[in-house]
Amino acid sequence: MTFAQRVLSRASGRQVATGDIVQAKVDLAMSHENSALVLASFREIGAKRIWDPAKVVILFDHRVPANTIKTAESHREVRSFARDAGLPNFYDMGEGICHQVLPEKGHVRPGMLIVGSDSHTTTYGALGAFSTGIGATEMASVWATGEIWMRVPETLRLRIRGKLGPHVRSKDVILHIIGRLGADGADYRCVEYTGNTVDAMSIASRMVMSNMSIEMGAKAGVCFPDAATDSWLAARVPGWGGISGDLGQNAVPEEQAEFDVSDLAPQVACPHQVDNVCDVTEVEGTRIDQAVLGSCTNGRLEDLEAAEAVLRGHTVHRDVRFIVVPASREIYIEAAKRGILASLASSGAVIVNPGCGPCLGGHQGLLAAGERCISTTNRNFRGRMGSPSAEVFLASPDTVAASAIKGEISDPRRL
Amino acid sequence: MANGRVWKYGDHVNTDLIIPGRYLDDYNAASLAAHAMEDIDPSFASSVQKGDIIVAGRNFGCGSSREQAPLALKAAGVGAVVARSFARIFYRNCINVGLPVVLCDAADMFDTGDRVELDLSAGTICNLDSGGCARFDPLPDFLLEILEEGGLVPYMKDRLGR
Numbered sequence: 001m002t003f004a005q006r007v008l009s010r011a012s013g014r015q016v017a018t019g020d021i022v023q024a025k026v027d028l029a030m031s032h033e034n035s036a037l038v039l040a041s042f043r044e045i046g047a048k049r050i051w052d053p054a055k056v057v058i059l060f061d062h063r064v065p066a067n068t069i070k071t072a073e074s075h076r077e078v079r080s081f082a083r084d085a086g087l088p089n090f091y092d093m094g095e096g097i098c099h100q101v102l103p104e105k106g107h108v109r110p111g112m113l114i115v116g117s118d119s120h121t122t123t124y125g126a127l128g129a130f131s132t133g134i135g136a137t138e139m140a141s142v143w144a145t146g147e148i149w150m151r152v153p154e155t156l157r158l159r160i161r162g163k164l165g166p167h168v169r170s171k172d173v174i175l176h177i178i179g180r181l182g183a184d185g186a187d188y189r190c191v192e193y194t195g196n197t198v199d200a201m202s203i204a205s206r207m208v209m210s211n212m213s214i215e216m217g218a219k220a221g222v223c224f225p226d227a228a229t230d231s232w233l234a235a236r237v238p239g240w241g242g243i244s245g246d247l248g249q250n251a252v253p254e255e256q257a258e259f260d261v262s263d264l265a266p267q268v269a270c271p272h273q274v275d276n277v278c279d280v281t282e283v284e285g286t287r288i289d290q291a292v293l294g295s296c297t298n299g300r301l302e303d304l305e306a307a308e309a310v311l312r313g314h315t316v317h318r319d320v321r322f323i324v325v326p327a328s329r330e331i332y333i334e335a336a337k338r339g340i341l342a343s344l345a346s347s348g349a350v351i352v353n354p355g356c357g358p359c360l361g362g363h364q365g366l367l368a369a370g371e372r373c374i375s376t377t378n379r380n381f382r383g384r385m386g387s388p389s390a391e392v393f394l395a396s397p398d399t400v401a402a403s404a405i406k407g408e409i410s411d412p413r414r415l
Numbered sequence: 416m417a418n419g420r421v422w423k424y425g426d427h428v429n430t431d432l433i434i435p436g437r438y439l440d441d442y443n444a445a446s447l448a449a450h451a452m453e454d455i456d457p458s459f460a461s462s463v464q465k466g467d468i469i470v471a472g473r474n475f476g477c478g479s480s481r482e483q484a485p486l487a488l489k490a491a492g493v494g495a496v497v498a499r500s501f502a503r504i505f506y507r508n509c510i511n512v513g514l515p516v517v518l519c520d521a522a523d524m525f526d527t528g529d530r531v532e533l534d535l536s537a538g539t540i541c542n543l544d545s546g547g548c549a550r551f552d553p554l555p556d557f558l559l560e561i562l563e564e565g566g567l568v569p570y571m572k573d574r575l576g577r
């Protein structure tokens with residue numbers, strides 16, 4: 001059985017086949033600011049209590065600290081609900097982005113079925129969870145019953161081979177794959193990332209790929225647990241007992257594709273679609289007004305380190321606003337201890353509090369009409385980060401840092 | 416059965432185009448409707464009529480899980496969304512808010528403004544101006560039931576109340 005079939009068989013209590021529609025029991029349900037919408041539906045359906053408070057995580061990350069009065073009021077409403085319901089896993093505005101905080105706090109384990117009212121919930125696949133996004137009303141139904149219907153997806157296994165060159169990172173790999181497969185190239189499917197390139201990646205790097213699986217339409221994007229996963233989880237999951245059981249590594253998937261990334265150049269996704277991908281060399285010299293380092297895709301310690309290493313000894317171009325958003329409080333503290341934040345700030349970066357920052361156009365650095373931004377985030381849709389006539393280019397931390405220095409899209413290998 | 420005029424769009428219409436992130440601090444359906452499709456078609460929100468139908472190409476609703484996207488369309492008066500394919504979260508969200516979704520490659524049959532008739536249970540969509548019709552597989556019964564009850568909230572309310 002494939003990974004998807006195994007997890008959904010366990011969660012539904014019967015042996016499933018691809019294409020079956022099953023009623024599955026959820027192991028973890030996450031929601032952020034849109035908990036306000038979840039809560040409205042939860043009350044409207046007449047639900048009295050959350051099915052299992054220990055399996056629900058609520059956290060604020062999209063607009064923190066509150067950017068408008070409306071946000072402040074919806075934060076207040078959810079906050080008081082979480083308190084009254086006695087939810088043990090409520091994180092207020094201080095912790096960071098859900099997709100970093102949940103793994104950090106030990107909520108995510110291999111083989112779990114996780115739903116989140118956020119499309120990038122696929123991130124937890126990097127730790128071997130089957131994890132997918134749903135909407136707010138559906139989350140209300142999960143809060144009430146602990147169950148959800150799901151179609152057992154086909155599996156698309158990607159074998160990724162080769163050693164990545166200098167300044168080429170998992171972000172470049174996933175942008176390249178999305179460019180090849182297209183924005184709906186993995187529609188409805190469970191994508192499995194395998195091969196020696198993935199084996200050599202840190203958990204943070206794997207999270208980048210699982211995170212962006214949704215940008216090609218995938219339902220889940222998984223990396224099979226290994227020794228790196230084991231040691232990462234051992235440091236975070238209380239009572240961690242080690243990785244056990246077969247998760248379907250040896251099953252025959254419905255589809256496979258191979259990628260050799262040995263000679264891959266840094267990649268850039270150009271406006272206004274994530275699958276509009278080219279080598280950085282094709283867009284070098286494009287003037288930029290803003291650069292953003294952060295998000296649930298690339299706001300982790302290794303991302304800040306990589307950008308700092310590129311920026312060290314340089315300064316941010318005078319025509320560029322460089323915004324840095326660490327993905328979590330833990331990362332913020334560690335980056336501060338290591339001097340990374342001081343170094344980035346000395347180079348001219350503006351460092352904001354952990355959260356989603358300007359990624360989804362809520363606050364902390366929106367773009368004016370006609371402006372251009374290069375960003376380590378995950379979407380470059382028209383209007384995503386501000387004005388609908390602004391342009392967003394997506395790239396790795398190295399490429400974003402190099403571009404911030406030069407004031408134009410730049411190849412980090414040739415700085 | 417739904418009757419209205421067609422609003423035609425291409426492939427990969429994403430949720431940021433359907434309702435931009437800058438309006439997401441508001442959960443009021445009527446205020447969201449005023450900005451529906453704003454960044455792809457600024458005329459949409461002020462001209463759409465109750466019962467009009469969106470007909471699109473591949474991967475409609477890709478991107479974010481924001482339920483405000485189908486909510487905004489529904490509150491603007493959209494009677495159904497017909498597309499060659501949908502992004503999965505948007506598809507589920509439509510059913511959950513009670514906005515009919517139809518998987519059908521019908522974009523070539525229509526231009527914006529054409530009069531359309533859609534029969535969800537029979538699985539037919541017809542262009543009343545050209546006379547052309549196409550068939551599609553109706554939704555599974557349990558999803559049709561959620562739609563018929565007006566979405567997941569009334570559906571769940573009914574079941575939890577039993």
